[in-house]
Amino acid sequence: MHLPSKKTRAVAAVAAASVLVLAAPALALTEQDCVDFVRNQAALMYRVPLADVSVKWEGPRLADITNRVPKEGTLSLIGNQYRLAGTMPVPLQVFEKGAKVATIYPRLSINVQQEVAVATGRITRGRVIDGSVIRIEKRPATQINGQPFTSIEGLIGATSRVDIPAGAILSGVMVEVPPVIRSGANVSVRVNVGGLSIYSSGQVLQDGRPGQLVRVLNVKSQKEFLAKVAGPEVVEVDVEPDNGEGN
Numbered sequence: 001m002h003l004p005s006k007k008t009r010a011v012a013a014v015a016a017a018s019v020l021v022l023a024a025p026a027l028a029l030t031e032q033d034c035v036d037f038v039r040n041q042a043a044l045m046y047r048v049p050l051a052d053v054s055v056k057w058e059g060p061r062l063a064d065i066t067n068r069v070p071k072e073g074t075l076s077l078i079g080n081q082y083r084l085a086g087t088m089p090v091p092l093q094v095f096e097k098g099a100k101v102a103t104i105y106p107r108l109s110i111n112v113q114q115e116v117a118v119a120t121g122r123i124t125r126g127r128v129i130d131g132s133v134i135r136i137e138k139r140p141a142t143q144i145n146g147q148p149f150t151s152i153e154g155l156i157g158a159t160s161r162v163d164i165p166a167g168a169i170l171s172g173v174m175v176e177v178p179p180v181i182r183s184g185a186n187v188s189v190r191v192n193v194g195g196l197s198i199y200s201s202g203q204v205l206q207d208g209r210p211g212q213l214v215r216v217l218n219v220k221s222q223k224e225f226l227a228k229v230a231g232p233e234v235v236e237v238d239v240e241p242d243n244g245e246g247n
Helices: 006-015 031-046
Strands: 019-021 053-059 073-077 086-089 092-096 099-104 107-119 134-140 186-193 196-204 213-218 223-231 234-239
Touching: 031 053, 031 073, 031 092, 031 107, 031 223
Parallel strands: 186 234
Antiparallel strands: 019 073, 053 107, 073 092, 086 107, 092 099, 107 134, 186 196, 196 213, 213 223, 223 234
């Protein structure tokens, strides 16, 4: 059996094709298949390990929202669901042998834990930030707005624009750090999988500072994904190595 290389998996993640083969021959698509698919997509979109994502099917039953359950099904997300978190109807297209057979809207509860920089205590306006006043914590994605900082390095030496309360998630609007990447710029996308780095290209859709997450467009596929600003003209995406388990 030929297994795809790490390079193939990494390029596929950046392309954000949002399609996953879910069922073995002669096995009908199930609610659990849909849950597993959305969980994988959320992990890719937020660049977090699968262990930091949980998805629960809230209803209605799959049999109640489609009368066409294929024996060999694939799924695709409709649109760019980069805010895939919380309890929401998730638009999914169901395919069989390459042909769309149904569009379903299951209500799913999606919990994503994401590492972000938070204030360890009150930071007064005008203070130059150092490592003593910030730390990295995991927070639910539903609590995160704007462009959060995901590393301490990008905040060292920044100046607070406002009074920041203890426990607040730090974002670009709170501190003065000149952006190193501007909206509309073409960038190199560094995909890290295991010990391998693969480079692709994309277009940034918002200004970004070191360590911040920004939306990036894959020009060929017209799909958006999140990437961390690594430096001028470079963003990066981490992909977990395939351990051979699951689909």
